[in-house]
Amino acid sequence: MKKILMIIALALVLSTSVIAGTLAMYTTTIDNVAQGNVVAKEFVLLKGGTDTFTENVKIAPAETVDWKFSVKNYDGDIVSETGMDLNFDVDVMAENGKSVIAPLEVTVKNSDGDVVGSVTSSGKIQFNDEFALSTSGQEKVYTVSVKWPGNSDNDLLYAGADYGTAVKVSVTGTQK
Numbered sequence: 001m002k003k004i005l006m007i008i009a010l011a012l013v014l015s016t017s018v019i020a021g022t023l024a025m026y027t028t029t030i031d032n033v034a035q036g037n038v039v040a041k042e043f044v045l046l047k048g049g050t051d052t053f054t055e056n057v058k059i060a061p062a063e064t065v066d067w068k069f070s071v072k073n074y075d076g077d078i079v080s081e082t083g084m085d086l087n088f089d090v091d092v093m094a095e096n097g098k099s100v101i102a103p104l105e106v107t108v109k110n111s112d113g114d115v116v117g118s119v120t121s122s123g124k125i126q127f128n129d130e131f132a133l134s135t136s137g138q139e140k141v142y143t144v145s146v147k148w149p150g151n152s153d154n155d156l157l158y159a160g161a162d163y164g165t166a167v168k169v170s171v172t173g174t175q176k
Contacts, residue, residue: 045080052067060150067144068141070141073139083133083176086130086173088142088171090168091168092104092106092167094122094166101158102121104146106144109145110140116129131173133176144167
């Protein structure tokens with residue numbers, strides 16, 4: 001009986017050792033398998049180098065005044081890293097304390113010479129453009145023409161210091 005108990009004990013020790021060895025759990029930790037971060041893209045919309053608008057320019061019937069302005073999507077070496085939709089508002093209104101010069105025709109043209117909007121007397125010209133995604137900086141140039149046709153006898157009614165028309169341009173850029 002002692003021999004049987006010893007064989008059973010030995011079998012139990014062997015089986016426990018085998019099971020413990022095969023079912024043992026091993027743990028390994030690998031630090032920093034992957035790592036990353038995100039950085040905001042550049043979004044640049046600035047007044048361009050072209051701006052010929054001036055204050056208190058005098059105009060008479062049969063004359064035209066042309067002004068240029070531009071916007072750009074870069075600042076030195078920093079270029080906008082997104083495509084951009086541009087929304088322009090050109091407000092044509094009476095100058096403070098004056099009445100609008102009613103016969104004036106205001107027209108806006110893009111750099112290709114295409115008319116993008118016009119208004120007579122006063123109002124708002126709204127138009128859209130875009131900066132396509134590009135690694136090089138871009139600039140868009142526009143011309144605002146203020147024309148007094150001078151084709152009627154009532155032009156004299158708008159002469160003098162009581163009349164003045166102001167033109168104001170604003171632009172909003174939105175990421176595509």
